[in-house]
Amino acid sequence: MIKIIFSDIDGTFLKNDKTFTALHAHAIKSVVAKGLKFVFVSARMPEAIYPITDAIDMAHTPVISYGGGLVLTETEEIIFDKKMPAVDAKNILAEMNRRWQDISISYYTGRRWVTEKMDERIQREMDNTGATVELGNFDELLNNNLLPNKIFIRCEPPTCEEMERELGKKFPALNVVRSAPYLLEIVDKSISKATGIQIMLKHYGFTLDEAIAFGDNYNDVEMLELIPQSVVMANAPDSVKKLASAVTDSNEDSGIYTYLVKVGVIEP
Helix, strand or coil, rough: CCCCEEECCCCCCCCCCCCCCHHHHHHHHCCCCCCCEEECCCCCCCCHHHHHHHHHCCCCCCEEHHHHCCCCCCCCCCCEEECCCCCHHHHHHHHHHHHHCEEEEEEEEEEEEEEEECCCHHHHHHHHHCCCCEEECCCHHCCCCCCCCCCEECEEECHHHHHHHHHHHCCCCCEEEEECCCCEEEEEECCCHHHHHHHHHHHHHHCCCHEEECCCCHHHHHHHHCCCCCEECCCCCCHHCCCCCCCCCHHHHHHHHHHHCCCCCCCC
């Protein structure tokens, strides 16, 4: 019996224009109304996830943030919080500032999003997510032991590709991965969406067989491989589709709703 639903956000629950379909809103409400758990699993910070449930006009759901680095219950209780080692955070920020100029750096610590310089890229991220950035100094945060859960870079695709390659080699304790051609995510090597899910399952006392996971891209692979009933959206790359137990409709066509109705978790 299914007791918990895990869902990626961008490209899975949300359409490409960052809105959601009425049927996806119906799906999450129906899951929660039945007493099941619906958990968003995302590289986003909590404040970039909660606007979705707020827009659906429902209470906050549990969230797995920063790709597994911060895990919160529906009451916003933190049950896992993995920060980057101070020495690695300090050194990688120094390396980025020394080698690359036209980049926008975001520093996420807990439920705070900090940048040292406001620009169009940062503003676009605020517009897309509904979260609010604050201006600050990264060195001050580090000196006050406010270590990052995630460092996030926005830049041109060739720069992003170069940074992924060079920083990945130089900082083996960190996971340096592009989540889009122009986005680079940096977190502690030990975390993933799968580790966040395992923490969530243990907290609620559920098993892998009592879960369904929905995803659409390469950063969902570990989650899809972990959960036996893993479902990939039609808009996913073919190589990701091969890893799932099922393929549903696209994010534009309410694929989560389609699958949950098909397997009888919710009513049409």
